[in-house]
Amino acid sequence: MREHFNQQLVQLNAELENLGQLCDNALAGAIKALQEGDNELARKIYKSDFVVDQKEREVENLCLNIILHQQPIASDLRLVSSALKLITDMERIGDQASDIAEIVMGLDYKEQSNFKLIEEMAKASRAMVQDAVRSFITQDMELARNVIDRDDVVDNYLVQARELMVGLINEQGHSPKTIVDLIMIAKYLERIADHATNVANWAIFQLVGEHPDKHPAPQVAMQA
Known part of the structure; x- marks a missing residue:
């Protein structure tokens, strides 16, 4: 029984890794479509x-x-329940990569110099996704x-x-709609x-049984 359970946990990690790779591919493709103005690639990612x-x-x-x-308990239950929470976030990452691709499909903008900051932002966000998934699979708390x-x-x-794009509104040749689209891409990356x-x-x-975002509520002094 335990051997079968262990096999299922190995399968779970493999499926989580596959899901992470799918999200990473979608994000990479959406950003490449933006950089190259490739509407066909953007449409492929969107679909x-x-x-x-x-x-x-x-x-x-x-x-x-x-x-x-299997009715897992203790650390095994934390692993499986955490995986259920994780996949919701991964699905949202896939959605937002698709949202970026959808914007790119209608984007008519060729000034590559103004993409640099978004490209750096995309690189940082993508690396976070890759490392986050790896930290879960390898149980690496430091990572x-x-x-x-x-x-x-x-x-x-x-x-x-935002500051860069707002500044561009006052320049010639920059449509407000395009600027809003670029700001939305940055927001999706965030x-x-x-x-x-x-x-x-x-x-x-899954390792310590406590979510890092959870902090005790501040104590309110009772009046006499």
Whole structure:
């Protein structure tokens, strides 16, 4: 019985790794489409969102099957329950990569110099996703904490991107719609980093049984 359970846990890790790779591929493709103005690639990424959704459902079914038939306890239960939470964040990462691709499909903008900041932001967000998934699979708490710390870097990129894009509105040749589209791409990248942070939080939870975001509520002094 335990041997079969261990095999299922190995399968779960493999499926989580596959899901992470699908999300990474979608994000990489969306950013490449932006950089190269490749509408066909953007359309391919946009239409492939169902692949991530399907993998999420497969992993969810596996987790529920493990809980139903194996009735895990303690650390094993934390692993499976954390995986259920993780796949929701991964599905959202896939959605937001698809959202970026959808924007790129209608984007008519060739000034590559103004993509540099977004490209750096995309690189940072993508690395967070990769490391967050790896920290969960390898149970690497130090790497998970490193991912959480890097969320501020992406937040700062969003602030810089907004300032840059707002400044472009006053320049000739920049349509307000295009600027809004670029700001939305930056916002989606920031959300992707947030979801990567959530994945890292669940990586820590499965090891210590406590979510890093959870802090005791402040005590309110009672009046006499």
